Amino acid sequence: MGNRVAVVGVGMSNFGELWEKNLREITLEAGMMAIFDSQVSGSDIDALVVGNQSAGRFTGQEHLGALAADVGGLGNLPAYSVEAACASGGAAVRQAYMSIKSGEHDTMLVFGCEKMSDVNQSEAMNTISVAADWEWEGMFGATFPALYAFMARRHMLDYGTTEEQLSKVTVKNHANAAHNPFAQFQRPVPLKVVMRSGMLADPIRVLHSSPITDGAAALVMCSEETAKKYTDTPIFIEASTQASDTLALHDRESITEMKAAKISSRQALDRAKVEIKDIDVFELHDSFTISEIMLTEDIGIVEKGQGGPALDEGLTEIGGKFPVNTSGGLKARGHPIGATGVAQIVELTLQLRGECNGRQVDGAQRGMAVNTGGTGATSIVHILGRD
Amino acid sequence: MGNRVAVVGVGMSNFGELWEKNLREITLEAGMMAIFDSQVSGSDIDALVVGNQSAGRFTGQEHLGALAADVGGLGNLPAYSVEAACASGGAAVRQAYMSIKSGEHDTMLVFGCEKMSDVNQSEAMNTISVAADWEWEGMFGATFPALYAFMARRHMLDYGTTEEQLSKVTVKNHANAAHNPFAQFQRPVPLKVVMRSGMLADPIRVLHSSPITDGAAALVMCSEETAKKYTDTPIFIEASTQASDTLALHDRESITEMKAAKISSRQALDRAKVEIKDIDVFELHDSFTISEIMLTEDIGIVEKGQGGPALDEGLTEIGGKFPVNTSGGLKARGHPIGATGVAQIVELTLQLRGECNGRQVDGAQRGMAVNTGGTGATSIVHILGRD
Numbered sequence: 001m002g003n004r005v006a007v008v009g010v011g012m013s014n015f016g017e018l019w020e021k022n023l024r025e026i027t028l029e030a031g032m033m034a035i036f037d038s039q040v041s042g043s044d045i046d047a048l049v050v051g052n053q054s055a056g057r058f059t060g061q062e063h064l065g066a067l068a069a070d071v072g073g074l075g076n077l078p079a080y081s082v083e084a085a086c087a088s089g090g091a092a093v094r095q096a097y098m099s100i101k102s103g104e105h106d107t108m109l110v111f112g113c114e115k116m117s118d119v120n121q122s123e124a125m126n127t128i129s130v131a132a133d134w135e136w137e138g139m140f141g142a143t144f145p146a147l148y149a150f151m152a153r154r155h156m157l158d159y160g161t162t163e164e165q166l167s168k169v170t171v172k173n174h175a176n177a178a179h180n181p182f183a184q185f186q187r188p189v190p191l192k193v194v195m196r197s198g199m200l201a202d203p204i205r206v207l208h209s210s211p212i213t214d215g216a217a218a219l220v221m222c223s224e225e226t227a228k229k230y231t232d233t234p235i236f237i238e239a240s241t242q243a244s245d246t247l248a249l250h251d252r253e254s255i256t257e258m259k260a261a262k263i264s265s266r267q268a269l270d271r272a273k274v275e276i277k278d279i280d281v282f283e284l285h286d287s288f289t290i291s292e293i294m295l296t297e298d299i300g301i302v303e304k305g306q307g308g309p310a311l312d313e314g315l316t317e318i319g320g321k322f323p324v325n326t327s328g329g330l331k332a333r334g335h336p337i338g339a340t341g342v343a344q345i346v347e348l349t350l351q352l353r354g355e356c357n358g359r360q361v362d363g364a365q366r367g368m369a370v371n372t373g374g375t376g377a378t379s380i381v382h383i384l385g386r387d
Numbered sequence: 388m389g390n391r392v393a394v395v396g397v398g399m400s401n402f403g404e405l406w407e408k409n410l411r412e413i414t415l416e417a418g419m420m421a422i423f424d425s426q427v428s429g430s431d432i433d434a435l436v437v438g439n440q441s442a443g444r445f446t447g448q449e450h451l452g453a454l455a456a457d458v459g460g461l462g463n464l465p466a467y468s469v470e471a472a473c474a475s476g477g478a479a480v481r482q483a484y485m486s487i488k489s490g491e492h493d494t495m496l497v498f499g500c501e502k503m504s505d506v507n508q509s510e511a512m513n514t515i516s517v518a519a520d521w522e523w524e525g526m527f528g529a530t531f532p533a534l535y536a537f538m539a540r541r542h543m544l545d546y547g548t549t550e551e552q553l554s555k556v557t558v559k560n561h562a563n564a565a566h567n568p569f570a571q572f573q574r575p576v577p578l579k580v581v582m583r584s585g586m587l588a589d590p591i592r593v594l595h596s597s598p599i600t601d602g603a604a605a606l607v608m609c610s611e612e613t614a615k616k617y618t619d620t621p622i623f624i625e626a627s628t629q630a631s632d633t634l635a636l637h638d639r640e641s642i643t644e645m646k647a648a649k650i651s652s653r654q655a656l657d658r659a660k661v662e663i664k665d666i667d668v669f670e671l672h673d674s675f676t677i678s679e680i681m682l683t684e685d686i687g688i689v690e691k692g693q694g695g696p697a698l699d700e701g702l703t704e705i706g707g708k709f710p711v712n713t714s715g716g717l718k719a720r721g722h723p724i725g726a727t728g729v730a731q732i733v734e735l736t737l738q739l740r741g742e743c744n745g746r747q748v749d750g751a752q753r754g755m756a757v758n759t760g761g762t763g764a765t766s767i768v769h770i771l772g773r774d
Binding site: 047055065070081082083087098099103126134139259260374377 | 411444446447448450451452453456462464467468470471472474478481482484488489491513514517518520526627630631632647650760
């Protein structure tokens with residue numbers, strides 16, 4: 001068991017419209033917090049990786065690996081970025097996991113970041129579209145709300161999912177975010193308000209959709225041996241898996257399931273040698289509320305088609321049997337694209353350490369994060385646990 | 388020694404202005420060629436990684452991992468992109484190396500690609516600038532030729548390097564590219580023509596600078612055990628190292644050396660347990676001819692300041708003691724940003740297999756690739772060898 005990889009430090013900037021800060025400031029902020037939290041010295045960090053989708057378009061800056069090493073005063077260590085659309089953060093976590101497992105690195109700083117509010121909304125929508133199939137979808141005007149609307153409408157037709165159920169995801173996640181001091185929207189929102197919010201692409205409304213967000217999140221990850229020097233309660237990565245699906249939605253056998261998430265979550269459960277009922281807390285990629293509903297089905301919390309009714313029963317609330325998005329999720333914590341997958345791991349780590357105050361899942365021992373990209377063309381799953 | 392990582396297949400598209408092809412076509416082309424070359428079946432590939440800098444700005448498409456898996460018909464395997472500016476290709480190779488070493492993957496497809504000619508030249512220059520420090524350099528008009536001009540001018544002042552020596556790199560690399568059927572410029576160019584070419588940023592002329600290029604390169608990499616099933620002559624990665632430097636040029640102690648390249652090449656030689664004289668063939672990052680001169684010094688082929696005179700002596704020509712850029716280098720093979728680091732490994736693999744025809748280094752047993760990003764803020768070094 002000496003080959004395990006642990007998370008020993010977490011940090012994040014506030015998520016929101018951070019007009020007064022630039023990309024390097026929020027990234028530095030998250031990184032410093034993770035280093036302080038871990039009590040690892042900056043000089044013990046031997047590599048870093050940044051999850052980011054579109055800094056080149058949002059801010060005119062790529063080469064974020066070298067940037068983070070530079071502004072962090074971390075010297076000449078190896079540094080690079082990884083990108084897998086909205087799953088870029090999860091990809092960064094997974095790269096660090098493999099790098100440490102390979103023995104090439106021992107202690108790594110993992111960033112996720114995105115500064116989205118420095119461009120106008122039209123350019124922001126165009127930039128987000130780089131995650132779908134530009135030549136077959138984006139170029140013809142198929143925005144992300146439009147693509148997810150196809151999925152939602154089909155799910156409603158096939159399984160009787162209702163607009164009310166789509167809206168209950170929002171109500172739940174906003175209620176959770178009210179207890180998360182880093183979330184973009186730290187306030188509950190009534191069902192009625194969600195159901196009357198502006199229509200983006202029928203049946204998807206503004207409040208069924210994650211917002212434009214600036215933010216950064218960071219982790220210190222290291223080998224088991226090193227982890228035990230710094231903490232008595234390292235959180236271990238019990239499984240890290242990834243799968244892909246067709247880039248374009250129209251090429252899929254089914255648009256009501258996320259096949260990549262199905263495959264990667266199944267593999268993760270197998271590798272961690274656990275069943276879905278053994279997972280105490282979940283962070284699922286709710287870029288749109290229909291995604292959370294589909295993911296609860298695809299990872300096996302409920303049968304296909306039962307994601308809607310599960311919300312009526314409160315199954316995925318804190319206090320329910322399978323709490324989902326205790327952080328507020330992408331919907332209410334916010335969705336700074338490249339930061340999201342890392343922020344999911346921040347939340348699970350805090351949950352497993354029992355440090356989530358008003359949103360704590362009692363006695364949480366094991367958590368799962370599902371970070372998807374595009375309309376589900378990428379899925380990255382991590383299972384975290386404590387001994 | 389059972390833990391080694393090998394290159395068993397190589398492929399690349401033609402490098403050049405490929406108006407009639409899109410990013411996915413050239414990527415597919417390089418990948419198919421690498422798979423055919425390796426004789427590995429597509430279904431044996433268990434993950435892929437893409438090195439790319441700016442597809443989001445150049446073509447409107449990110450999420451290239453899922454894209455490559457999709458267009459390659461490779462199914463649901465894990466796929467993602469890595470970015471480290473002009474060293475993105477080298478970063479992809481290094482990620483695959485670590486992933487295979489970690490045991491998470493066994494046989495990987497590694498891509499590098501960039502489609503740069505679909506935007507106008509002004510937008511291309513702006514997009515390239517994402518690799519430098521946008522807030523402290525690019526935003527104020529410091530283009531890459533301008534930044535490298537500072538380095539070149541200082542090198543001339545401190546060490547007596549001449550315009551003729553800057554130009555001899557071009558002459559050498561074009562002469563080599565004349566024997567590379569995939570190169571952008573397959574023709575020699577006389578010294579006089581280089582020295583009279585248009586001035587970009589004194590002392591850097593058009594023909595001291597790498598061109599705007601479309602292109603893709605690909606590798607099949609796998610564990611030693613698997614490699615031996617497919618080939619009697621696997622090429623092994625004897626070392627993979629990486630280092631960073633400040634993003635902005637003005638923050639460096641010296642602008643006439645590339646510290647990250649110095650560190651990472653030293654580490655690579657140590658890990659491979661060889662000395663610089665044991666390396667038979669080099670691919671060095673000549674985005675500008677001054678970079679090649681500086682790198683020959685920083686990796687220890689010659690003493691600092693002797694990079695210019697080494698050209699007068701023919702030390703780095705094919706047939707010289709330390710042949711550099713037999714492929715034609717970035718200058719003449721072309722520089723499709725994310726593809727370059729992978730194309731360097733393609734060239735070294737072909738050299739070590741003895742398949743380079745008119746540009747073959749006789750009896751080459753070991754090669755080194757140095758792939759740098761920005762003005763040297765990232766350096767990634769690989770040493771390849773055959774048993």
